[in-house]
Amino acid sequence: MSSQFNRRDFLKQTGAIGAGVTLAELGHSAAALAQESEATTSEPDRKPLKIGFVGVGARGSCLLKILMELPGVEVRALCDIREDRVERAHRWVVEKSRPEPAGYSRGDTDFQRMCQTEDLDLVLTATPWRWHVPVCVAAMKAGKHAATEVPAALTLDQCWQLVETSEKQQRHCTILENYCYFRKAMTVLNMVRQGVFGELLHCEGRTQENWVAENWHFFDSDGTIGWVAEHLAQYNGNPYPTHGFGPMAIWANINRGDRLQTLVSMSSKSRSLANFARESFGAEHPLAQRGYAQGDANVSLIRSASGVTFTLYFGGQSPQPWSPEHKVQGTLGTCIGEMFDYRAGDDGWLQAKVFNQKEFGRWRNYWDYLEQYDHPLWKALGQTANRYRAWDWSGAYDYLMLGQLVRALQDGRKPPLDVYDAATWSAISELAERSVAGGTSAVDFPDFTNGKWKDNAPTDLSDV
Amino acid sequence: MSSQFNRRDFLKQTGAIGAGVTLAELGHSAAALAQESEATTSEPDRKPLKIGFVGVGARGSCLLKILMELPGVEVRALCDIREDRVERAHRWVVEKSRPEPAGYSRGDTDFQRMCQTEDLDLVLTATPWRWHVPVCVAAMKAGKHAATEVPAALTLDQCWQLVETSEKQQRHCTILENYCYFRKAMTVLNMVRQGVFGELLHCEGRTQENWVAENWHFFDSDGTIGWVAEHLAQYNGNPYPTHGFGPMAIWANINRGDRLQTLVSMSSKSRSLANFARESFGAEHPLAQRGYAQGDANVSLIRSASGVTFTLYFGGQSPQPWSPEHKVQGTLGTCIGEMFDYRAGDDGWLQAKVFNQKEFGRWRNYWDYLEQYDHPLWKALGQTANRYRAWDWSGAYDYLMLGQLVRALQDGRKPPLDVYDAATWSAISELAERSVAGGTSAVDFPDFTNGKWKDNAPTDLSDV
Numbered sequence: 001m002s003s004q005f006n007r008r009d010f011l012k013q014t015g016a017i018g019a020g021v022t023l024a025e026l027g028h029s030a031a032a033l034a035q036e037s038e039a040t041t042s043e044p045d046r047k048p049l050k051i052g053f054v055g056v057g058a059r060g061s062c063l064l065k066i067l068m069e070l071p072g073v074e075v076r077a078l079c080d081i082r083e084d085r086v087e088r089a090h091r092w093v094v095e096k097s098r099p100e101p102a103g104y105s106r107g108d109t110d111f112q113r114m115c116q117t118e119d120l121d122l123v124l125t126a127t128p129w130r131w132h133v134p135v136c137v138a139a140m141k142a143g144k145h146a147a148t149e150v151p152a153a154l155t156l157d158q159c160w161q162l163v164e165t166s167e168k169q170q171r172h173c174t175i176l177e178n179y180c181y182f183r184k185a186m187t188v189l190n191m192v193r194q195g196v197f198g199e200l201l202h203c204e205g206r207t208q209e210n211w212v213a214e215n216w217h218f219f220d221s222d223g224t225i226g227w228v229a230e231h232l233a234q235y236n237g238n239p240y241p242t243h244g245f246g247p248m249a250i251w252a253n254i255n256r257g258d259r260l261q262t263l264v265s266m267s268s269k270s271r272s273l274a275n276f277a278r279e280s281f282g283a284e285h286p287l288a289q290r291g292y293a294q295g296d297a298n299v300s301l302i303r304s305a306s307g308v309t310f311t312l313y314f315g316g317q318s319p320q321p322w323s324p325e326h327k328v329q330g331t332l333g334t335c336i337g338e339m340f341d342y343r344a345g346d347d348g349w350l351q352a353k354v355f356n357q358k359e360f361g362r363w364r365n366y367w368d369y370l371e372q373y374d375h376p377l378w379k380a381l382g383q384t385a386n387r388y389r390a391w392d393w394s395g396a397y398d399y400l401m402l403g404q405l406v407r408a409l410q411d412g413r414k415p416p417l418d419v420y421d422a423a424t425w426s427a428i429s430e431l432a433e434r435s436v437a438g439g440t441s442a443v444d445f446p447d448f449t450n451g452k453w454k455d456n457a458p459t460d461l462s463d464v
Numbered sequence: 465m466s467s468q469f470n471r472r473d474f475l476k477q478t479g480a481i482g483a484g485v486t487l488a489e490l491g492h493s494a495a496a497l498a499q500e501s502e503a504t505t506s507e508p509d510r511k512p513l514k515i516g517f518v519g520v521g522a523r524g525s526c527l528l529k530i531l532m533e534l535p536g537v538e539v540r541a542l543c544d545i546r547e548d549r550v551e552r553a554h555r556w557v558v559e560k561s562r563p564e565p566a567g568y569s570r571g572d573t574d575f576q577r578m579c580q581t582e583d584l585d586l587v588l589t590a591t592p593w594r595w596h597v598p599v600c601v602a603a604m605k606a607g608k609h610a611a612t613e614v615p616a617a618l619t620l621d622q623c624w625q626l627v628e629t630s631e632k633q634q635r636h637c638t639i640l641e642n643y644c645y646f647r648k649a650m651t652v653l654n655m656v657r658q659g660v661f662g663e664l665l666h667c668e669g670r671t672q673e674n675w676v677a678e679n680w681h682f683f684d685s686d687g688t689i690g691w692v693a694e695h696l697a698q699y700n701g702n703p704y705p706t707h708g709f710g711p712m713a714i715w716a717n718i719n720r721g722d723r724l725q726t727l728v729s730m731s732s733k734s735r736s737l738a739n740f741a742r743e744s745f746g747a748e749h750p751l752a753q754r755g756y757a758q759g760d761a762n763v764s765l766i767r768s769a770s771g772v773t774f775t776l777y778f779g780g781q782s783p784q785p786w787s788p789e790h791k792v793q794g795t796l797g798t799c800i801g802e803m804f805d806y807r808a809g810d811d812g813w814l815q816a817k818v819f820n821q822k823e824f825g826r827w828r829n830y831w832d833y834l835e836q837y838d839h840p841l842w843k844a845l846g847q848t849a850n851r852y853r854a855w856d857w858s859g860a861y862d863y864l865m866l867g868q869l870v871r872a873l874q875d876g877r878k879p880p881l882d883v884y885d886a887a888t889w890s891a892i893s894e895l896a897e898r899s900v901a902g903g904t905s906a907v908d909f910p911d912f913t914n915g916k917w918k919d920n921a922p923t924d925l926s927d928v
Contacts, residue, residue, distance in 0.1 A: 201732045201782055202761030264728045264904050268665045269771030271795050297666030297793055299765055299775050301904065307733030311763050311775065318665055319821045320798045329761055331735050334784045357783040440728050440765065442904045 046072035047410045052120040052144070053101075054079040054111045054135050056089040059149060060126030062392045063176070064089055066399050067124075068096045069388075070406045077118045079104035079111045111135050115142035122147060122409060124176075128217075128227045129239075133158040140171040145409060147174045150242040152422035154231075156430045156446065159423035163448045166419040174405055174415040175422035177246035178397035179324065180461060181404075183382065184339045184352055184366060185247040186375035188328060191335070192251045193460055194373065196356055198332030200252050204311040205244030208323040211316040212276050223281050229273060232294035236267050237433030238314040239294065242425045243324065245312055246417075247339060250461060251328055255420045258306045259453040260445040265432035267295025272317035300432050302445075312428065332357040337366065377404070377462045404461065416461045423448040510536035511874045516584040516608070517565075518543040518575045518599050520553040523613060524590030526856045527640070528553055530863050531588075532560045533852070534870045541582045543568035543575045575599050579606035586611060586873060588640075592681075592691045593703075597622040604635040609873060611638045614706040616886035618695075620894045620910065623887035627912045630883040638869055638879040639886035641710040642861035643788065644925060645868075647846065648803045648816055648830060649711040650839035652792060655799070656715045657924055658837065660820055662796030664716050668775040669708030672787040675780040676740050687745050693737060696758035700731050701897030702778040703758065706889045707788065709776055710881075711803060715792055719884045720920040722770045724909040729896035731759025736781035764896050766909075776892065796821040801830065841868070841926045868925065880925045887912040 049072050053064055056078060067073050076099065078089045083105040093101050102118060104110040108131075115123060115138045123139035125132055126149045133153050136146035146166075152175045153159045166173045179185060191197065212218065217226035231239060254260060270292045277287035296318040302310040311327075327336040337352025352366035377400060378385075388395030408415045424445070431443050447453065513536050517528055520542060531537050540563065542553045547569040557565050566582060568574040572595075579587060579602045587603035589596055590613045597617050600610035610630075616639045617623045630637045643649060655661065676682065681690035695703060718724060734756045741751035760782040766774040775791075791800040801816025816830035841864060842849075852859030872879045888909070895907050911917065 199735060201735060201759075202763075202779070262730075262904060264730065264765065264906075266726075266728065266765040266767055266773050268767075268773040271663060271665065275795055295665075295771075295773070296795070297773055299666075299773065301728065301730040301763055301765060303730055303732075303904070307759075309730050309732040309759070309761055309763065311777070313775070315666070315793060318793060318795055318798070319819065320793060321819050321827055323800065325800075329779060329782055329784060331739055331760070331782055334782070336787065336789075355783065355785050363785055440726060440767070440906045442728075 048072050048074050049406055049410050050074050050076045050119060050121045052077035052079065052114050052118055052123045052139070053089070054114070054123060054125040055127035055131070055149075056080045056085045057126070061089065061092075062395070063124065063126055063149075063398060063402065065092060065391065066388060066395060067402055067406070068093065068098065069399065070403055072410055073406055074099055075101050076120060077102045077104060077114050079114045081105060081108060081110075109134070112138045115139050115144060120144045125149060129154055129231065130227075133161055136173050137161055137165050140165045140169040140173060143169065143171065145172040145174075147176055147405060147415075148422065149176050151240060151426040151429060152242070153426040154239075154429055156427055159427045159448065160446070162419050163423050172409070172415055173419040173422055174417045175242065175246075175425065176401060176405075177242050177417060177421075177425070178394050178401045179243045179339065180246045180250055180417065181377075181397040181400040182247070182324070182339045183341055183375070183378050184337075185326070186378055186461065187366070187370060187373050188326075188335055188339075189247070189251055189460060190373045190375045191354070191369065192328065192330075193458075196333055196354075196369075196373070197328055197330030197335070198357070200308050200328065200330045202309045202311075202327070202329040203248040203252060204313075204325070204327035204336075205248045206313040206323060206325040207240050207244040207316070208313065208320050208325070209240075209316045210320055210322060212272055213319060216316075218273070219277060219280055219287060223285060223287065225287060229292075232273060232317065233290065233292045235429075235433055236270070236293040236295055236298075236436050237265060237430070238298050238300055238312065238428055240314055240316060241300075241312060241428035241432070244314065244326075245310070245425050245428060246421075247326060248310055248328075249421065249425060250459065252304065252308050252310075253458045254304065255424055255449050255453045256456040256458045257453070258304045258308065259447055259449070260302055260424060261305050262303045262442050262444060263300055263428065263431045263435060264440050264442050265298060265300040265435040266440045267436050268297040270295050270317075272296050272319070276317075295436075298432065298436070300428060300435070302428070335366070375462065376460075416459055420449045420452075512536050512538050513870055513874050514538050514540045514583060514585045516541035516543065516578050516582055516587045516603070517553070518578070518587060518589040519591035519595070519613075520544045520549045521590070525553065525556075526859070527588065527590055527613075527862060527866065529556060529855065530852060530859060531866055531870070532557065532562065533863065534867055536874055537870055538563055539565050540584060541566045541568060541578050543578045545569060545572060545574075573598070576602045579603050579608060584608045589613060593618055593695065594691075597625055600637050601625055601629045604629045604633040604637060607633065607635065609636040609638075611640055611869060611879075612886065613640050615704060615890040615893060616706070617890040618703075618893055620891055623891045623912065624910070626883050627887050636873070636879055637883040637886055638881045639706065639710075639889065640865060640869075641706050641881060641885075641889070642858050642865045643707045643803065644710045644714055644881065645841075645861040645864040646711070646788070646803045647805055647839070647842050647860075648801075649790070650842055650925065651830070651834055651837050652790075652799055652803075653711070653715055653924060654837045654839045655818070655833065656792065656794075657922075660797055660818075660833075660837070661792055661794030661799070662821070664772050664792065664794045666773045666775075666791070666793040667712040667716060668777075668789070668791035668800075669712045670777040670787060670789040671704050671708040671780070672777065672784050672789070673704075673780045674784055674786060676736055677783060680780075682737070683741060683744055683751060687749060687751065689751060693756075696737060696781065697754065697756045699893075699897055700734070700757040700759055700762075700900050701729060701894070702762050702764055702776065702892055704778055704780060705764075705776060705892035705896070708778065708790075709774070709889050709892060710885075711790060712774055712792075713885065713889060714923065714925060716768065716772050716774075717922045718768065719888055719913050719917045720922045721917070722768045722772065723911055723913070723917040724766055724888060725769050726767045726906050726908060727764055727892065727895045727899060728904050728906050729762060729764040729899040730904045731900050732761040734759050734781075736760050736783070740781075759900075762896065762900070764892060764899070766892070799830070839926065840924075880923055884913045884916075
């Protein structure tokens with residue numbers, strides 16, 4: 001994908017969004033991506049991208065392995081507080097016949113030495129949440145682009161740190177929000193762009209996970225508390241907003257023609273962490289006796305400058321299977337259901353359904369719309385991406401997300417998700433905490449773009 | 465059903481709720497109701513209940529016809545501003561070989577003359593919203609019980625009028641919220657009572673309707689505005705909260721052990737009514753030029769004294785098919801999906817699915833739970849109720865709802881839904897308007913029960 005093509009396509013898209021992008025134009029883009037798809041698999045000499053990777057635990061390992069599948073990627077440095085993890089990741093890299101990466105595991109902040117020492121284009125972090133901003137800031141200050149797992153930041157101050165450092169250092173900082181790359185979420189994005197729903201009015205997103213069942217950094221068997229549970233013990237808001245919010249933000253052109261203005265947030269009582277501690281260690285154990293701040297359900301309402309509203313649910317502690325439900329409502333129609341690919345015959349999924357004014361009278365299943373509205377990126381690379389479902393449930397989305405990031409940087413383009421996305425989506429955490437602490441008071445969103453949201457062009461995530 | 469039996473059952477239930485009602489106890493209740501079911505169909509001389517009916521338009525006609533199916537019901541008076549409707553309803557009553565009802569159609573307030581003149585036990589109103597409270601108050605002041613279509617009231621002052629009049633006159637005032645009688649909603653209620661979900665944490669409810677498509681009292685073909693559109697032009701909040709909220713309120717024992725405390729509400733921009741007027745009458749028509757206050761989506765967050773949270777969605781104007789989705793989340797499990805009876809093979813419905821901690825690992829379809837948790841009322845009367853689906857989509861629920869009301873009054877018992885339910889659920893309208901007007905500020909719920917919520921016993925809607 002030449003930058004000549006991209007610029008032309010970008011300009012066309014920018015001009016077309018106002019009047020609604022036509023099918024033909026997206027078809028053009030799809031054809032170009034399809035060509036790229038073939039090129040990708042037969043392009044061993046794509047421009048190298050030198051990457052430093054911080055945090056190669058469970059999630060980091062998955063991302064690292066998929067990164068290694070992308071042409072031109074050279075993982076030159078690995079960093080983790082556990083040396084055995086660095087060694088394990090080192091083996092994976094060498095096994096793929098890539099240059100040997102340097103290893104960093106001298107404590108919590110050894111990523112700083114890595115950023116200062118190594119010649120890297122991009123630093124990726126898949127560390128515990130509180131290290132995302134320190135790693136990204138260190139990377140950008142050392143002249144590297146940065147990419148962070150979600151949430152990008154935990155506080156408003158951290159959000160501003162990302163934005164200010166990115167602007168000052170003129171380095172990109174992207175958020176690795178793979179939910180934006182779900183096939184359904186991207187089909188819906190395409191439908192939004194084609195005007196199926198008319199003018200957008202309201203969206204809903206849900207981050208519903210079963211962290212207790214997975215004991216997701218909650219309690220160790222020796223009775224000590226993990227970093228996620230410690231966070232939930234201290235804060236009451238929405239600790240994990242971006243899975244639910246990211247896809248909606250893209251649909252609604254947040255920071256690209258519209259911006260978030262007001263948020264209120266409400267939390268239910270907190271029961272599940274204390275229950276889990278009691279069941280695990282007995283009622284007398286300190287972990288069963290201490291308080292846990294985070295309510296078992298949290299819902300935030302957000303309103304944009306143009307009057308689009310968003311409902312964002314978080315529930316990670318009580319026993320609920322993963323359920324990434326979304327809704328989009330416009331003046332011509334609506335779509336509601338889970339954004340993860342429905343598996344036919346499995347009662348466990350709420351099928352997504354679509355209603356359009358022109359077909360008045362009944363819902364139609366999402367699948368009836370897929371052929372017409374499948375996203376160009378999925379048309380072009382979906383088959384390749386789906387191979388990685390075997391590696392991890394999110395492999396296909398990680399492949400598309402990382403591919404878009406890597407190709408953008410290789411071509412000298414801005415990644416599809418930028419530092420303003422990272423800051424705005426992650427800001428929901430502290431804003432929700434403030435609102436909950438204030439008795440569900442209304443709080444204002446900072447404008448991290450400093451007015452640039454008015455002129456920024458929308459993205460369709462395929463080509464920025 | 466003798467009041468001797470009812471009192472015994474009521475006391476048992478009251479005592480049992482705290483410790484969780486057992487299956488055996490509900491089975492007992494179901495058996496009793498099954499006996500009653502047989503008795504109902506072979507009981508021509510059930511105690512008469514004399515009813516005056518106000519508002520026999522589309523909705524009122526449906527309720528009236530189902531009322532006439534209930535043993536002992538005598539509709540003695542009919543009131544409507546349109547004489548032809550009174551005459552039509554008069555024919556229906558006489559055709560069922562019942563005593564001839566008196567007719568009242570001397571203008572908007574002729575219901576007052578009806579209440580003062582007629583010897584009635586109960587006055588039912590299915591008028592436009594703004595007449596619900598005047599009719600109920602006139603009925604109770606004249607010594608009659610009252611029953612109102614939804615919403616019971618439009619303002620806090622009207623809510624208080626209902627409560628104060630009911631208390632002063634010692635007359636019942638019930639809300640005809642048939643969503644509480646949906647089979648799924650009642651199965652979920654039974655599951656809540658049996659502890660399937662553990663301690664309740666969070667509920668969600670949705671009133672999503674397609675009023676524009678139905679032109680539901682919006683615009684007449686001559687270019688005049690209907691009463692629903694006029695209301696939506698003036699107010700911005702949640703004009704129709706009870707369908708979404710009623711079932712949740714019963715699940716969560718609102719006013720029966722818990723009470724609503726705080727509400728915030730947010731509305732999207734308003735587009736659909738103006739669009740509809742423009743499409744109907746042209747861009748220059750006054751109905752296309754005037755403003756419409758009500759946002760096309762409205763979401764309220766509500767928190768109870770015990771820390772249960774509720775998300776309540778309203779959307780009636782933009783093109784969206786009816787979709788009564790609910791969620792209930794507890795410390796042991798969750799249920800999410802549409803509360804209307806799923807029709808197998810119809811993609812148009814999001815199946816309800818249930819997850820329980822004990823069956824860790826996957827969702828199960830609602831239908832897998834139905835046999836075990838079907839509600840006693842549905843077990844006893846469901847077969848009869850289902851006959852009335854042929855009359856109207858809501859016929860089955862109307863039959864159960866009206867049956868419970870009529871039998872309670874015939875037996876001298878309190879109807880399952882009381883004046884505090886009517887006032888509390890309907891109060892959401894003005895509270896939402898206040899919150900929206902205040903920039904999504906937090907507003908407090910009045911305690912219409914004056915502290916009685918602490919001691920009131922929960923209801924399972926089968927026997928109060």
